[in-house]
Amino acid sequence: MSQDAVLAVLLCEDTQTECFIRRFLVKRNWDRRQIRAETLPAGKGSGLVWVREKFVNELKAYRSRSARAATCLIVASDADDKTVEDRIQTFKDACVEATVAFRQEGERVIFVIPRRNIETWLAYLRGRMVNETDAYPKYDNESDCRDQVTMLDDLCRRQKLEPEPPPPSLAAACSEFKRIAN
Amino acid sequence: MLNRLYVDNFRCLVNFELKLDRVNLLLGANGTGKTTVFDVLHRLQQFLSGNAKVPDVFPGVDLTRWQSNPTQRFELELQANEANYDYALLIEHDEDRRKAKVKSEILTMDDKTLFDFQDGNAELYHDDFTPGPKYPFDWTQSGLGVLQPRDDNKKLTRFRKELQKIIVSGIHPTMDSESRNEDSVLSPNMENFVSWYRFLSQEHQGSMLAIFQELKSVIPGFNSFSLKEAGEAKVLKVLLGRPGGNGKPLAYNFRELSDGQRVLIALYTLLFGLKEEGVSLFLDEPDNFVALREIQPWLTALTDSCGEGIEQSVIISHHPEIIDHLALSSGRWFDRDSNGPTRVTDKPKAQVDGLKPSESMARGWES
Numbered sequence: 001m002s003q004d005a006v007l008a009v010l011l012c013e014d015t016q017t018e019c020f021i022r023r024f025l026v027k028r029n030w031d032r033r034q035i036r037a038e039t040l041p042a043g044k045g046s047g048l049v050w051v052r053e054k055f056v057n058e059l060k061a062y063r064s065r066s067a068r069a070a071t072c073l074i075v076a077s078d079a080d081d082k083t084v085e086d087r088i089q090t091f092k093d094a095c096v097e098a099t100v101a102f103r104q105e106g107e108r109v110i111f112v113i114p115r116r117n118i119e120t121w122l123a124y125l126r127g128r129m130v131n132e133t134d135a136y137p138k139y140d141n142e143s144d145c146r147d148q149v150t151m152l153d154d155l156c157r158r159q160k161l162e163p164e165p166p167p168p169s170l171a172a173a174c175s176e177f178k179r180i181a182n
Numbered sequence: 183m184l185n186r187l188y189v190d191n192f193r194c195l196v197n198f199e200l201k202l203d204r205v206n207l208l209l210g211a212n213g214t215g216k217t218t219v220f221d222v223l224h225r226l227q228q229f230l231s232g233n234a235k236v237p238d239v240f241p242g243v244d245l246t247r248w249q250s251n252p253t254q255r256f257e258l259e260l261q262a263n264e265a266n267y268d269y270a271l272l273i274e275h276d277e278d279r280r281k282a283k284v285k286s287e288i289l290t291m292d293d294k295t296l297f298d299f300q301d302g303n304a305e306l307y308h309d310d311f312t313p314g315p316k317y318p319f320d321w322t323q324s325g326l327g328v329l330q331p332r333d334d335n336k337k338l339t340r341f342r343k344e345l346q347k348i349i350v351s352g353i354h355p356t357m358d359s360e361s362r363n364e365d366s367v368l369s370p371n372m373e374n375f376v377s378w379y380r381f382l383s384q385e386h387q388g389s390m391l392a393i394f395q396e397l398k399s400v401i402p403g404f405n406s407f408s409l410k411e412a413g414e415a416k417v418l419k420v421l422l423g424r425p426g427g428n429g430k431p432l433a434y435n436f437r438e439l440s441d442g443q444r445v446l447i448a449l450y451t452l453l454f455g456l457k458e459e460g461v462s463l464f465l466d467e468p469d470n471f472v473a474l475r476e477i478q479p480w481l482t483a484l485t486d487s488c489g490e491g492i493e494q495s496v497i498i499s500h501h502p503e504i505i506d507h508l509a510l511s512s513g514r515w516f517d518r519d520s521n522g523p524t525r526v527t528d529k530p531k532a533q534v535d536g537l538k539p540s541e542s543m544a545r546g547w548e549s
Binding site: 004015019022023031032033036037039041141142143144146 | 204205399400478479482483485486488489506507509510511538
């Protein structure tokens with residue numbers, strides 16, 4: 001009976017990142033029902049390993065489904081002390097091991113890789129000057145990121161990340177999001 | 183927001199303390215006392231509404247079966263904006279457990295007394311915490327519950343009001359289409375949903391649009407509700423689009439919808455109907471009857487709403503989708519050894535690497 005199938009699968013290594021991205025999508029006029037989050041439950045081991053394991057199957061599912069409907073896959077994982085490129089390479093390696101082609105031109109598959117983690121972006125969106133090596137405080141409640149979601153939406157509308165310079169990983173994620181712009 | 187509930191000597195709850203956050207999932211095997219917690223809360227609401235007597239709300243049959251102690255203790259810690267309320271109620275049963283009375287009933291705010299009933303004598307305090315009148319009072323009902331709101335007892339009556347904002351309910355699709363009057367309080371099994379909806383449509387008209395908008399994306403072809411006169415009663419009609427989408431919507435009695443559709447309507451009405459009121463939702467197995475496709479969207483709508491209109495959510499669930507989403511971050515794990523007292527922890531006894539929490543529970547490996 002469900003009249004609207006999921007259009008975005010969000011593969012996430014932690015619930016704070018999931019909450020932030022999901023709220024951001026809703027803010028950008030996605031319907032909550034169009035988004036399906038697959039998230040590592042809190043405190044359940046290595047997020048990167050979990051997302052990497054899931055990624056190849058989700059990529060296959062995306063390709064299978066996208067033949068029928070405009071779907072997208074959003075993969076979110078912390079860079080930690082590596083670079084964004086290092087993390088994306090991890091997913092490329094997973095594809096090689098599984099003999100599955102990595103993301104092709106035009107595929108609506110994006111990588112959201114906050115460095116060091118999502119708290120870096122949240123601190124930046126609170127107006128702080130940040131670097132990508134320090135650890136910034138976590139929120140007690142994931143939903144407390146609502147003001148930062150609004151701020152990012154506002155910056156997107158203005159097409160400018162301020163204050164400058166933004167965390168390079170956030171700028172990279174903004175470029176990725178252009179692949180799935182409706 | 184309810185921060186703490188303490189219960190002693192009520193069924194399986196013995197020296198039982200439950201601490202709550204903004205989002206909570208109560209989980210554990212059948213018979214571990216999860217629904218009993220909701221039952222206690224509902225009884226305290228009834229008792230403090232001023233319309234109920236002790237023997238009706240706290241009958242002797244609910245004393246813990248394996249104990250001889252004749253007293254029951256209930257405590258609530260409730261936070262309303264910056265105020266912290268502590269409520270303590272002591273019920274004393276006679277030897278044959280046929281009669282019961284209030285031994286003491288005390289309410290404090292930020293550790294300062296607002297109401298104190300002990301052994302038949304009540305003492306009221308003003309909003310500035312100075313002592314007010316002392317008077318003898320009936321042992322069989324709540325002295326706090328019967329007080330009329332006045333200019334100098336706003337803090338005290340606010341506690342009652344905040345407590346009534348907690349909606350404690352299981353959602354059973356036994357709801358009828360007809361209602362004879364408006365009802366501001368939902369019954370524990372939501373049988374009076376239509377009466378409650380009538381109240382909502384009068385007192386919270388601003389939220390109707392939000393409810394309709396949400397339901398349009400949840401129920402295929404949903405258009406709106408209407409309440410039609412039927413003698414002395416009113417019937418809730420659900421307007422749904424015709425097959426193909428052309429022409430005027432068709433009106434169905436609420437009862438004509440499927441169980442799952444009625445439950446979905448109730449769930450979204452709860453979530454979007456009272457947002458501006460700062461209510462808390464204590465829902466027993468809201469996932470019953472609901473299709474798998476519907477669970478995550480409703481759950482994320484609920485958790486996103488907490489702190490944005492919905493003050494607090496406490497859910498009881500055995501559904502894997504809900505367990506995997508909330509168990510490790512917001513779980514309260516209930517357990518009982520050999521039909522003994524309920525114990526609750528904020529972590530499972532054992533976490534199993536490589537398994538989802540729901541799969542651990544399915545195997546019984548979490549305990």
